[in-house]
Amino acid sequence: MEAERLNVGVIGVGNIGSAHASAILGGKVEGMRLAAICDKDEAHLLRIAARYEGVPRFLSAQELIASGLCDTVIVSTPHYAHPEIAALAFRAGLNVLTEKPAGVTCLAVREMMAGAKRSGKAFGVMFNQRTNRLFREAKRIVSSGALGELRRCVWIITNWYRKQCYYDSGSWRASWRGEGGGVLINQAPHNLDLLQWICGMPSHVYAQCEVGKYHAIEVEDDATILMRYDNGMTATFITSTGEYPGTNRLEITGTRGKLVIENGKLTHTVTEMDEREFRYTAESVQNPISVSETVDEAYNGHLEILRNFTRHILYGDAPVASGYEAIGELTISNAAYLSSWLGREIALPMDEALFDAELRRRAEADTSPEKTDTRADVRFSYKKRWNTNWEKNENS
Numbered sequence: 338m339e340a341e342r343l344n345v346g347v348i349g350v351g352n353i354g355s356a357h358a359s360a361i362l363g364g365k366v367e368g369m370r371l372a373a374i375c376d377k378d379e380a381h382l383l384r385i386a387a388r389y390e391g392v393p394r395f396l397s398a399q400e401l402i403a404s405g406l407c408d409t410v411i412v413s414t415p416h417y418a419h420p421e422i423a424a425l426a427f428r429a430g431l432n433v434l435t436e437k438p439a440g441v442t443c444l445a446v447r448e449m450m451a452g453a454k455r456s457g458k459a460f461g462v463m464f465n466q467r468t469n470r471l472f473r474e475a476k477r478i479v480s481s482g483a484l485g486e487l488r489r490c491v492w493i494i495t496n497w498y499r500k501q502c503y504y505d506s507g508s509w510r511a512s513w514r515g516e517g518g519g520v521l522i523n524q525a526p527h528n529l530d531l532l533q534w535i536c537g538m539p540s541h542v543y544a545q546c547e548v549g550k551y552h553a554i555e556v557e558d559d560a561t562i563l564m565r566y567d568n569g570m571t572a573t574f575i576t577s578t579g580e581y582p583g584t585n586r587l588e589i590t591g592t593r594g595k596l597v598i599e600n601g602k603l604t605h606t607v608t609e610m611d612e613r614e615f616r617y618t619a620e621s622v623q624n625p626i627s628v629s630e631t632v633d634e635a636y637n638g639h640l641e642i643l644r645n646f647t648r649h650i651l652y653g654d655a656p657v658a659s660g661y662e663a664i665g666e667l668t669i670s671n672a673a674y675l676s677s678w679l680g681r682e683i684a685l686p687m688d689e690a691l692f693d694a695e696l697r698r699r700a701e702a703d704t705s706p707e708k709t710d711t712r713a714d715v716r717f718s719y720k721k722r723w724n725t726n727w728e729k730n731e732n733s
């Protein structure tokens with residue numbers, strides 16, 4: 338059956354949830370109608386009421402789901418709550434688009450995937466950077482085999498700069514108890530997802546996560562991950578919210594050339610022969626036979642994911658970011674935390690129950706005083722604060 342329009346409930350209308358709700362209300366997503374909003378913070382719901390005049394409001398996900406007003410929900414609460422809210426929605430037969438990360442632990446996200454499967458409803462995740470032209474082109478080049486066998490991937494993504502006021506802006510932020518981690522669980526999921534989307538999953542993960550290196554927080558704001566792959570490829574991933582100005586440079590080298598994405602441009606260099614051939618046979622190294630460039634274009638990844646999710650449900654379009662794929666990047670970040678905590682390399686598949694226990698131990702040991710939300714001061718300036726510093730667009 339083809340419905341013509343989805344009745345969408347946005348659960349968690351904070352920074353990003355309010356951006357999604359406003360986009361839908363403003364008619365920017367054909368096929369989506371804003372049917373309800375929900376936030377557990379009553380004062381906040383009242384504060385934004387005028388913006389969503391006439392749209393039913395709820396204080397809990399349960400109430401919104403039980404209202405029967407929605408056939409689809411967007412879950413944009415803090416991460417820990419994504420799997421449990423998704424489970425409720427799937428049980429009620431609703432489609433779910435969750436914000437990233439899909440959850441904090443692989444175990445919780447596996448349950449979420451099982452719930453989605455049982456329901457047969459659509460399951461998507463807001464990996465908006467998958468719609469970026471340069472990353473799509475990188476995936477196309479690697480998947481086509483044009484780089485030969487992959488050798489090395491290095492991603493320096495240190496332009497996730499955040500000031501202390503960002504960490505202080507929400508009571509859930511930057512604690513094991515409220516958020517379940519720092520830069521690896523909040524900002525880097527986009528890049529870890531792209532890395533595994535383009536290059537595949539590693540077999541081993543080793544990491545060093547530095548807690549509160551730059552900020553007064555109890556979770557990491559700086560991390561370096563070393564990954565090994567079955568074919569001998571290695572990947573190095575460096576991220577931070579404390580370096581300014583930061584860098585965003587992705588380099589992938591294979592036996593037939595390499596590609597580099599930096600400053601809004603992808604450069605693809607191709608060699609005439611596979612390195613494995615000319616290593617022993619040619620008299621001199623082969624000059625590149627071609628160098629091609631692709632430049633970035635302005636895009637709004639959030640809108641593109643909302644539109645694709647709609648078309649996926651209504652017309653069967655292939656999903657750009659299936660929720661079932663969200664487990665990939667989370668596996669890498671869970672393994673990175675575990676590696677850093679235990680001081681050793683983690684082989685995948687990892688012991689997910691051990692990660693759960695170690696995280697829980699840290700959350701329970703957290704004796705820091707409850708923070709209060711100061712978010713009213715920074716509300717509705719989403720774009721400016723979440724800018725990733727790409728030269729040509731502001732999308733994160």
Ligand SMILES: NC(=O)c1ccc[n+]([C@@H]2O[C@H](COP(=O)([O-])OP(=O)(O)OC[C@H]3O[C@@H](n4cnc5c(N)ncnc54)[C@H](O)[C@@H]3O)[C@@H](O)[C@H]2O)c1
Nearest residue numbers: 349350351352353376377378413414415416436437507733
């Ligand atoms: N895709 C992206 O580019 C992007 C950008 C920003 C945030 N996010 C993700 O979106 C989520 C929210 O981030 P944010 O910055 O908007 O946070 P936020 O604190 O600004 O907003 C979260 C909102 O959820 C509400 N809430 C909390 N628990 C709830 C519950 N159980 N039921 C209903 N409402 C609840 C809070 O009151 C708050 O208004 C996070 O998972 C974050 O990683 C994604």
